[in-house]
Each structure stands twice: as C-alpha cells, then as structure tokens.
Amino acid sequence: MRYKAVLSYDGTRYHGFQIQKNALGIQGVVERAFRLMTQSVIRIHAAGRTDKGVHAKGQVFHFDSDLDLTLENWMRVNDRLPLDIRVLSIKKTKPDFHSRHDSKSKKYRYVIAKNPSSAFDANYEVYVRGLDINPIKEALPYFIGTHNFRGFCQLVKGKSTIKTIYAIDLKETKKHYILTFHGNSFLKYMVRSMVGTLIEIGLGRMEPMMIKTILETQDRQLAGKTAESRGLYLQKIYY
C-alpha cells in the first residue's frame, strides 16, 4: 500500500531534509521513527528537499508499506519523533502517487522581522536593519510569470531553470513582512536568492528594475546574496 503524509518541522536543529552522512537530516529521523514503530524498513520520498535551517509547515512525502495499520495507528509515529518534527496527517493514496512528480505547485514563505529578533524568534525570521518595504513592493511584479531563473539559483546539472511564478503575496503584520511565493516548482536556493536580491533593493543598493535585468541576463553575479535559511518555510504543496 502507498501512503501520503504531510509533515511539519522546525528546521533549526537539522542539517536539511536529506539523509546526511555525519549530520542529523530530517529524512533519517523520520525513517528511524517508522522503523522503531513498525520493526520494518520504511523509505520516505519527499516532494522537495529543504536546506539546513529551513522550516516546513506542509512538506509532503509518500511511502510504501504492507502493514495494515489504521490511520490512527500510523499517526503514532509521532510518539517516536522529536517534538520539533510532527506528522500532521497520513492517508492511503493510489499506488502510483508520487510526492514530487505529481506536485502541481508549491508555496514557500519568507518571514522578515520589522524589529531586531528576540532570543525566541531569531531562528524563525530575519531582521535587516534599515529595510524599506516600498521598493520591494515595486520589484515583486517583475518575478511573476515564466522566466529563466538561472540568475536566481544554484545550478544543478541537467535541470531546467525555466520556472513559473504565479503570484507573490506580501502581507504586513504588526511584527513582520511575510512574502509568500507561489510557483510551479522551485530551484535550489531560488527563494532565498530572490529574497536576498529583494533585500538589496529594500536597502536602496539596487533598483527594483534590476530583477528584470537579472532574469534577462541570467547573471547570478548581479543578484543579491542568498538570504538566511531561518526565515524560509516550505508552506504547502498542491496536487
């Protein structure tokens, strides 16, 4: 039987999603919890890898198991997981469902703090002194649509860098500016590279128009540096 699960994690303590040789990866921790619970080897396949320090509110993975447990019993895997990793749901799915191949679009969120972070908020937001949100607002529309994001990612051989951004929503709360990126799929470091460039624009070091230039020239040298992982959340995956 194939199962689809939704996973949330605080990425602070982990070296990213993928299994690591000498570091704690989320995938390894989850697979270990399933192994302890079921006394069998369960391999999980996630929709997307997240980097060290990146959080997830709605990561999705699938796995196969012959065990005939109730969904309630499957959820008891949480008893074997550290408290900063929580399985939110597990349900049976069709035998050919694939968390990555079948995903239609994804939402990532980036949280910018308006004031210096407290000891308790620091791993969940990023504060940048002197940031002006208005030029950022001006820059956002340049990203919308289908572009070659070669200038806004770390290149991975054999992967197309042409992606579509459907929308970028900017929400302002009392304490935060929250950017939500909705796109068909995302490249390695893509959101953080986009945000890093938006931060340069918000600091007045770059014109909003530069987004257009970088998309056209595909020159990563022109982009801002990759923004910190701790402000980034894999928010939702749509199927």
Added chain:
Amino acid sequence: MRYKAVLSYDGTRYHGFQIQKNALGIQGVVERAFRLMTQSVIRIHAAGRTDKGVHAKGQVFHFDSDLDLTLENWMRVNDRLPLDIRVLSIKKTKPDFHSRHDSKSKKYRYVIAKNPSSAFDANYEVYVRGLDINPIKEALPYFIGTHNFRGFCQLVKGKSTIKTIYAIDLKETKKHYILTFHGNSFLKYMVRSMVGTLIEIGLGRMEPMMIKTILETQDRQLAGKTAESRGLYLQKIYY
C-alpha cells in the same frame, strides 16, 4: 567597574546556564563573546542557574571590567552571541552589587499548552492530555506563604529549604495556561516539582489538599515527578 546585565535566552540548545565540561552552557558562550569583543577575560556571575532546556526572559548577571566602553558599545557583545542568546541591557552599577546576593525576589513562569504542540511550539510549552485546570486552581493557595519546600526540590547540602511564595498567578489565554510563581528565592527543581505535582492534581490522580500534606510532611515521594524543563522561564529578578 562593575556592570549589571539582563539576559534572555532560548534554552533549547543549551545544557543549562552553568559552565559545562563537554556540553554547551550559556555562561561559557556569553563569556566567550565578551572575550572575543574585549580581548580580555570577563567572568560573569548570574543571579540563578537555570537547568538544561529552561528559558530566560530576564536572567541577571554582573561582571567586572576596567574597560571604559560606552554602554552602546558594551551592547555590541550581541554581535558575538548566537541569536538565541540576547543581552537586553548592560549598565554600570555600584561596586558591591551582587546579582545573586542582592536579589529580593524572583518570578518564574510555567507555560502549559491547551492543545498538542506544533513542531514550532514544542520546546516552549508543555501539553498534558486530559488536564483539568479547576483542581489546579484549588491547589495553588496551599503554596502561598513561608513553608519548608523540602518535598518540592532536589536537596542541596547546606541550603535551607524554607522559602516564601508571595503569589502564584494563573492566566488563561487562547492557547495556554500560564502559571507565574513569585517568591523570595527558589530551590533546585522547585518550580518544576511544584508544577509536576499540580499536573498530577489536574489529572485527578491526587487531591488538591495533597500540597498541604507534602509541605507538612516534607516527603518528596508524595510529590509528582519534576515537570519538563521546556515549559519553564526565568521571568524576572527583583532588586
């Protein structure tokens, strides 16, 4: 010159306040930051030790230095500290000020969640399934006043176990029950032992009256087990 500083930290990643041999203690991290900043050895003296995983919103420490830095420059120690440890203030104080000896009273807070914790809240609260707050409310008044808290602490040789609790405030928010303990001083594990016993009462496994019995008999065997450190905050120290 003697300085008084207020410190906040997320205790999750640390093995308590005190300098540890093979583990990361908050004191060592702060002293290292001062050393990197001033190129001199600065020893800090805190008002109270906190255990592994316990948080602080208002820890206080004092230190001596001959360096004549502006207070603004002293605050730049934050640039050398990890983001989950923040110095909130540093000011000059009288030469014989002592963070621990001069403290008049302290407030500790314990945060109980009404619902199972998310991956992001788990290290900052404690959820207990099936807890009823009403018997806890009934039990709180028994703690008020001067008592021998031998039944509610880990014994430390040569230290009196007679302490005064001035007030325990119970505040209910949408997501939490927040207990604030105000007392002249606190013993090792005292708040967590009190909360552990209140949890037993909230689960109906013990009568509220038992608080009185434990205070009178000073029998730790009767008390509940020490509550988890992650719900505890050193909130404020009064001078």
